[in-house]
Amino acid sequence: MATGRTHRPATRSRGIPEATVARLPLYLRALTALSERSVPTVSSEELAAAAGVNSAKLRKDFSYLGSYGTRGVGYDVEYLVYQISRELGLTQDWPVVIVGIGNLGAALANYGGFASRGFRVAALIDADPAMAGKPVAGIPVQHSDDLEKIIQDNGVSIGVIATPAGAAQAVCERLVAAGVTSILNFAPTVLSVPDGVDVRKVDLSIELQILAFHEQRKAGEEAAASDGGAPTAAARSDSADQGPDGDMPAVMPA
Amino acid sequence: MATGRTHRPATRSRGIPEATVARLPLYLRALTALSERSVPTVSSEELAAAAGVNSAKLRKDFSYLGSYGTRGVGYDVEYLVYQISRELGLTQDWPVVIVGIGNLGAALANYGGFASRGFRVAALIDADPAMAGKPVAGIPVQHSDDLEKIIQDNGVSIGVIATPAGAAQAVCERLVAAGVTSILNFAPTVLSVPDGVDVRKVDLSIELQILAFHEQRKAGEEAAASDGGAPTAAARSDSADQGPDGDMPAVMPA
């Protein structure tokens, strides 16, 4: 990659492990659901089940945030919701622009999960003049000529790229030049960005390929009952492990 | 999670690390691009740059597949494309169904990256009777009443869930009962599945929240020029590290 050496401890004071940060939204969602059902407290065990992790991991994660639980009791739901929200920076408003309003861009614009978490779709941008002015999810699409102005007028620091692969790098550069420092990239390309800009990548095709790998392996195992010793009759496919707990992809710096 | 203990070595014979598997599609994409430009060979350095990883990692990754390179020269592009495709199981045809044909489902149906990698959208399924028969991406939408039959008739083992969160678990159970063993879930819910079924999760809102966390941290650091010792003038925000190389989320077992 461009600048591999950047393992700067940065804010060593509040060093929350990346893996933990990545799970906080999961906990937050589970907690929000509990909150809506007016559940006052949860144990690490219950919450972990709801979030799909194990309880030891959850407790360790929370320990990085501070001691927000009560021994013998559990965690106060409302309090935790607040603490995690604050930690993630969701107590403030994040204006977001989506560039590339095709099916995917439209899906993102309509996605309810944004608004509910402090994200506000400040603008939709597309290169097609025919789209300009058309409302999508109640927001009029603007032409990409005005990208820089839109970013600046709205104080946008997070951009979503949902353009075709070919346009992504150029869009990315314009976003960055205009002041965007975090990018969520749906285009199947490796974006290169200067230091200080975060890029996260979501790639549908990659996810499917990973599934295919495991799927193939399952099929293979079924046939290859050669090693185990289990008699043919017992050659159930359920031996395949259901995916390890932590994985990685999705991210992609520089 | 439901069944944590499943760390079965399974195919210990061909044990390719998960982290490596997750990167193979990345390499494959870069290689495909090179192949289209008729580039005959690449060095680990070049390919790594194109894929956005460092060369040591790439070489280590390839070493798990076998010794496909030539010392002093590099890797044969075509040969590697084939080997990786085979390893990922992309040399065979994977019929896929997409359930939930809203904006997102439609975006997925139209996504070109599928067809090009051995995936074939075998059917689109939606619960809305009004959608039935309507073509999306050239494929007529079918009603979810027929889900089981569709799965079986097409020999589908991979399902994509793009329904609202509330419907996801029910759809998931029907898919699994009908024989699907790999699921790509776009609904913001934790799916619980029996052993032997793989679930991968893509969650837009989570990705944004992770970005927000880092974004907030950047802003905080800018202000807190208290510790470093660098004089005020040098308080550039570019100190923020551009995201670690490997991350995790996106996956979610049971």
Place this chain on the structure above:
DNA sequence: GAATGTGAACCCGTTCACAGCG
């Protein structure tokens, strides 16, 4: 008694650095 919080052990993945080979 019940559940949190955490040091220590463990495991997986990354990086280093160089031996091995064309």
Place this chain on the structure above:
DNA sequence: CGCTGTGAACGGGTTCACATTC
């Protein structure tokens, strides 16, 4: 001589298990 392939060192994350606290 160049670049691959890999053992060894390193580091982060997960799990264990138990002391701690309500």
